[in-house]
Amino acid sequence: MAHPIQSPRFGALAALALALALSPSARAEVRPGDPFPQLPAGAGRPAARVLLVDFWASWCAPCKSSFFSYDRLQADFGSRGLAIVAVSVDEDPAAYAAFVARMKPTFTTVMDPGQGLVEAVGVPAMPTSFLLDRSGKVRFMHAGFRGAETAGEIRREVEGLLEEPAR
Amino acid sequence: MTTSATRRIPAVLACGLLVALLGGCAGAVAVRVKPWQRAALADVSMNPNRDPLGAAMADHVYFSRETANGGRGVGGAGCGCN
Numbered sequence: 202m203a204h205p206i207q208s209p210r211f212g213a214l215a216a217l218a219l220a221l222a223l224s225p226s227a228r229a230e231v232r233p234g235d236p237f238p239q240l241p242a243g244a245g246r247p248a249a250r251v252l253l254v255d256f257w258a259s260w261c262a263p264c265k266s267s268f269f270s271y272d273r274l275q276a277d278f279g280s281r282g283l284a285i286v287a288v289s290v291d292e293d294p295a296a297y298a299a300f301v302a303r304m305k306p307t308f309t310t311v312m313d314p315g316q317g318l319v320e321a322v323g324v325p326a327m328p329t330s331f332l333l334d335r336s337g338k339v340r341f342m343h344a345g346f347r348g349a350e351t352a353g354e355i356r357r358e359v360e361g362l363l364e365e366p367a368r
Numbered sequence: 369m370t371t372s373a374t375r376r377i378p379a380v381l382a383c384g385l386l387v388a389l390l391g392g393c394a395g396a397v398a399v400r401v402k403p404w405q406r407a408a409l410a411d412v413s414m415n416p417n418r419d420p421l422g423a424a425m426a427d428h429v430y431f432s433r434e435t436a437n438g439g440r441g442v443g444g445a446g447c448g449c450n
Contacts (some may be wrong), residue, residue: 217401260410290404327403 208321235339237331238321240286243311250284251362252333255356256319257292259300261327262332263346268304270352275308276361279365282335284309290319290327335367 208275231237237254251319255262260356271285278287285308287289288335291297294312301310313319332341343351379434399411430436 258404258410292407306412318370320402324403327406329403337386350402 219360223226229325229329229342229344230321230333231331231342233342235340237333238318241288241311241313241318242348244286244288244309250282251278251335251359252337252358253285253330254281254333255285255287255288255328255330256313256322256324257287257328259293259296260291264328265300265304266348267328267330267346267351270346270355272307273352278359278363279308279358283359285309288313288318290316292316295355306347330355332361332362336363 206305226307236251240254246255252270255264255267255275257267261308268287271287275285287306287308289297289300289310289312291300291312297310297312324330328346330343330346331339332343334340341355343355408414417423
């Protein structure tokens with residue numbers, strides 16, 4: 202007779218437990234195809250615009266380099282219908298204000314009071330950006346910012362979304 | 369207790385142990401600090417090499433007063449003989 206540990210039932214149970222243990226915990230709640238939650242007050246949302254929502258923090262080094270790319274995107278595509286809203290997850294308003302004063306972004310920045318929005322969105326990394334089409338649906342997501350590579354991807358995606366007709 | 373039930377006891381115990389162990393791992397993962405909660409971890413004070421001059425001076429103290437050398441990654445066993 203086979204040992205109980207060799208039984209199929211034990212194998213299935215072990216596989217289930219292993220899957221539970223190894224399941225990725227850092228997974229976005231909002232993914233491409235989903236509607237995006239309400240942005241914090243002050244962000245606004247100009248109707249029928251392609252929207253880039255970026256989650257950043259003053260303590261996050263890649264966030265700083267992403268701001269330069271977003272400035273260029275805003276300059277190149279702002280007049281064609283791109284809006285950028287950078288949502289800070291900083292808990293310290295002074296840190297947020299100091300970062301904005303230093304970087305002088307040309308796009309909208311807002312704080313996320315109580316980190317309610319980022320908790321609902323569940324970003325997998327800092328920074329994470331979401332690209333929404335004119336109907337407000339998430340079309341692309343970028344976890345992390347890897348310099349020119351990510352900036353180039355976002356630029357191509359923005360161009361594609363701007364060419365889509367408003368629905 | 370019947371013989372078949374007695375035979376099942378080790379399997380049930382093994383299953384329970386496995387679920388407890390791996391479930392505990394899963395629980396530990398679930399309480400991991402979220403990406404947007406890492407402000408304190410990203411603070412400069414969390415960097416052990418934030419002050420190279422201070423670190424060099426501390427190393428000198430360890431070497432000259434405690435004959436302990438190499439504790440920061442230098443080859444050797446920290447015996448001060450290198």
